[in-house]
Amino acid sequence: MGVSLKDVAQRAGVSIKTVSNVVNNYQHVTPKMRAKVQQAIDELGYRPNLTARHLRKGRTGIIALAVPEFGNPYFAELAGEVVDAAARHDYTVLVDHTAGQREKELLVCQGFRSHVIDGLILSPIHLETEDLMARTETAPLVLLGEREYEAPYDHIAIDNVAAAREAVAHLIALGHRRIAFLGSRTGQERQPAHLRLRGWREELAASGIAPDESLVVVTDGYGREDGAAAMASLLDRGERPDAVFAYNDMIAIGAMRTITERGLTIPGDIAVVGFDDIEESRYGATTLTTIAPDKAAIARLAVDSLVERLAGTPVAEPRRPRPGYRLVVRESTTPRASTKPREASGPPS
Amino acid sequence: MGVSLKDVAQRAGVSIKTVSNVVNNYQHVTPKMRAKVQQAIDELGYRPNLTARHLRKGRTGIIALAVPEFGNPYFAELAGEVVDAAARHDYTVLVDHTAGQREKELLVCQGFRSHVIDGLILSPIHLETEDLMARTETAPLVLLGEREYEAPYDHIAIDNVAAAREAVAHLIALGHRRIAFLGSRTGQERQPAHLRLRGWREELAASGIAPDESLVVVTDGYGREDGAAAMASLLDRGERPDAVFAYNDMIAIGAMRTITERGLTIPGDIAVVGFDDIEESRYGATTLTTIAPDKAAIARLAVDSLVERLAGTPVAEPRRPRPGYRLVVRESTTPRASTKPREASGPPS
Numbered sequence: 038m039g040v041s042l043k044d045v046a047q048r049a050g051v052s053i054k055t056v057s058n059v060v061n062n063y064q065h066v067t068p069k070m071r072a073k074v075q076q077a078i079d080e081l082g083y084r085p086n087l088t089a090r091h092l093r094k095g096r097t098g099i100i101a102l103a104v105p106e107f108g109n110p111y112f113a114e115l116a117g118e119v120v121d122a123a124a125r126h127d128y129t130v131l132v133d134h135t136a137g138q139r140e141k142e143l144l145v146c147q148g149f150r151s152h153v154i155d156g157l158i159l160s161p162i163h164l165e166t167e168d169l170m171a172r173t174e175t176a177p178l179v180l181l182g183e184r185e186y187e188a189p190y191d192h193i194a195i196d197n198v199a200a201a202r203e204a205v206a207h208l209i210a211l212g213h214r215r216i217a218f219l220g221s222r223t224g225q226e227r228q229p230a231h232l233r234l235r236g237w238r239e240e241l242a243a244s245g246i247a248p249d250e251s252l253v254v255v256t257d258g259y260g261r262e263d264g265a266a267a268m269a270s271l272l273d274r275g276e277r278p279d280a281v282f283a284y285n286d287m288i289a290i291g292a293m294r295t296i297t298e299r300g301l302t303i304p305g306d307i308a309v310v311g312f313d314d315i316e317e318s319r320y321g322a323t324t325l326t327t328i329a330p331d332k333a334a335i336a337r338l339a340v341d342s343l344v345e346r347l348a349g350t351p352v353a354e355p356r357r358p359r360p361g362y363r364l365v366v367r368e369s370t371t372p373r374a375s376t377k378p379r380e381a382s383g384p385p386s
Numbered sequence: 387m388g389v390s391l392k393d394v395a396q397r398a399g400v401s402i403k404t405v406s407n408v409v410n411n412y413q414h415v416t417p418k419m420r421a422k423v424q425q426a427i428d429e430l431g432y433r434p435n436l437t438a439r440h441l442r443k444g445r446t447g448i449i450a451l452a453v454p455e456f457g458n459p460y461f462a463e464l465a466g467e468v469v470d471a472a473a474r475h476d477y478t479v480l481v482d483h484t485a486g487q488r489e490k491e492l493l494v495c496q497g498f499r500s501h502v503i504d505g506l507i508l509s510p511i512h513l514e515t516e517d518l519m520a521r522t523e524t525a526p527l528v529l530l531g532e533r534e535y536e537a538p539y540d541h542i543a544i545d546n547v548a549a550a551r552e553a554v555a556h557l558i559a560l561g562h563r564r565i566a567f568l569g570s571r572t573g574q575e576r577q578p579a580h581l582r583l584r585g586w587r588e589e590l591a592a593s594g595i596a597p598d599e600s601l602v603v604v605t606d607g608y609g610r611e612d613g614a615a616a617m618a619s620l621l622d623r624g625e626r627p628d629a630v631f632a633y634n635d636m637i638a639i640g641a642m643r644t645i646t647e648r649g650l651t652i653p654g655d656i657a658v659v660g661f662d663d664i665e666e667s668r669y670g671a672t673t674l675t676t677i678a679p680d681k682a683a684i685a686r687l688a689v690d691s692l693v694e695r696l697a698g699t700p701v702a703e704p705r706r707p708r709p710g711y712r713l714v715v716r717e718s719t720t721p722r723a724s725t726k727p728r729e730a731s732g733p734p735s
Contacts, residue, residue, distance in 0.1 A: 099480075106466070107456075107462040107463070107465045107466045107469075107481075108459070108462055108463060108466055108665065110457070110459060110462070113456040113457055113459070113462050114456070114457060116456045117455070117456045117457055117483065120456075120483060129482075131448075131480045131481070132456075132480075132481040133478075134466065134469060260665075261665060261666075261668075261669045265669070290666075290669050291669060293669075293671070294669045294670070294671070297671045298722075316457065316609075316610060317610075317639075317666055319610075320610045320614070320639050320640060320642075320643045321643070321670055321671060322642070322643070322646045322670060322671035322672060323671060373647075
């Protein structure tokens with residue numbers, strides 16, 4: 038299909054080997070020869086077979102993205118962005134899930150299929166700095182997500198403390214004082230909710246509100262069922278917050294379901310803010326106010342980092358870029374102006 | 387880590403080569419020798435390194451699953467099931483997305499990375515029978531989903547016509563007569579909504595209701611935004627159905643958002659049934675009645691088929707197994723008994 042290396046060689050009047058050297062950017066090609074081949078490439082619209090190029094360099098052209106779970110739309114949406122970002126560098130992406138288990142994170146991290154992948158983007162939950170320091174696998178690794186590590190790897194994450202503070206500040210500005218945090222974990226100082234919980238504490242304190250630890254609910258996981266159970270346990274023990282800040286949108290959506298089941302209104306009785314801006318948050322009967330991390334930027338920064346490492350850039354100083362985020366205000370904190378029927382036409386039947 | 391081939395050989399008093407022959411199921415091993423090695427394996431708890439086994443057989447131990455999009459939770463949930471099913475055969479899964487584009491489906495189908503994968507599970511949207519007949523790639527292929535093909539490949543799909551009929555029958559039994567279908571496509575006779583739309587027509591006709599084609603709404607895609615737009619267009623042109631059967635849960639969820647925005651109630655004004663039983667359908671303010679395909683069975687049947695093909699079973703008669711499904715009745719067709727507050731404790735504030 039299309040133009041071959043041979044066609045380019047014939048047009049340029051050089052050997053196939055020379056064309057190959059130009060296409061693969063080898064040094065031992067004269068500028069004149071390079072220009073000649075490039076002209077033929079441009080005239081014929083030749084597009085190199087990049088999988089073959091990767092293979093000739095001893096690479097597979099595949100990078101792995103290991104996420105805690107497929108079932109969390111945040112990671113599905115992020116994976117879509119990583120696939121797009123990788124395609125711009127002619128890489129394809131193998132998506133793996135660790136089920137949030139430390140053993141699987143270790144396995145992936147140690148390169149259990151390094152014969153297949155050139156590099157790895159990993160979003161860990163339980164991995165520790167010691168695990169990363171003990172890593173012997175040489176394939177480049179880029180970390181995503183909220184965990185903080187003292188390890189020589191690039192790490193892409195938004196400023197979670199600042200983002201959490203902005204979410205809480207929004208609730209305080211609306212007059213809320215009893216603001217619960219759903220989605221902490223036991224032993225939280227080393228757990229992912231750490232930074233967002235710290236943001237909750239800092240913003241409350243900065244606003245002169247003593248953080249009420251009885252409004253912090255530990256969850257088993259980060260799913261809708263965890264949010265529903267957390268909200269139920271809070272209400273069952275007689276706590277009635279006037280707002281909830283959830284670790285992520287999934288927990289927020291579960292909490293909203295419980296609030297509705299209890300016959301309470303959102304945001305009238307309890308306002309809710311999530312984190313992630315998954316598409317689902319825009320389609321509920323009550324849309325969800327949330328922190329929207331710039332997923333495209335996260336994906337682009339991660340893939341760019343990996344590609345640079347693959348090109349041999351030494352990791353003297355591991356990079357910690359901070360992709361952007363924004364607070365998206367929706368109905369779960371600010372009610373709809375009107376809920377009256379506004380059909381453009383058609384008689385009510 | 388753990389017990390090696392060498393340990394087994396020493397315990398059994400045989401050569402490493404003999405142990406390897408037993409582990410890899412080669413024929414030229416006497417039953418006595420096999421028993422001896424097996425005993426040592428059992429005593430030591432040896433677990434073969436399966437990646438190495440795959441490689442020795444000229445395989446990578448990786449199968450690909452190509453789905454239209456990561457963003458649709460149905461495929462994310464199905465992918466999780468396929469990963470689990472594949473792990474039971476010591477295969478790992480590379481998840482690919484075709485963005486529902488025919489070009490990418492063709493690319494995947496033609497094995498553009500057959501150097502990496504042993505076999506492919508593909509859920510096509512636009513691929514035609516001719517495309518499949520023209521396939522030259524020899525890696526085994528198993529098809530998923532609603533499209534029907536006359537091609538020599540195993541194809542795993544629930545009975546979509548029967549499932550759609552059950553959904554529509556449920557609405558009719560509740561007294562609904564004006565039942566819209568959201569999620570048809572132009573040129574639908576060759577499109578995925580075909581079978582579910584046929585089920586809608588057949589069940590209405592069987593119940594003595596003339597299918598009203600003005601209640602069939604074509605959508606651009608299968609997302610929430612498509613469902614929201616479809617419902618809006620129906621209401622905007624003055625059609626007011628008393629029930630909606632959506633091609634999938636995503637479209638149903640988008641439609642529910644529009645119904646709510648227009649100040650109408652679910653199911654009071656308009657009842658809604660979806661298809662897929664994604665987790666999200668259980669957590670909205672109004673939970674969604676839906677058809678729940680047996681995703682675990684679909685994944686198991688697909689992986690089992692692929693593994694059999696990899697083992698060399700000839701495809702004389704392509705198989706068309708029918709995994710099960712069930713109608714799950716929730717609040718979008720049958721309202722909650724009570725919406726009064728039922729907090730176990732805690733004073734209303």
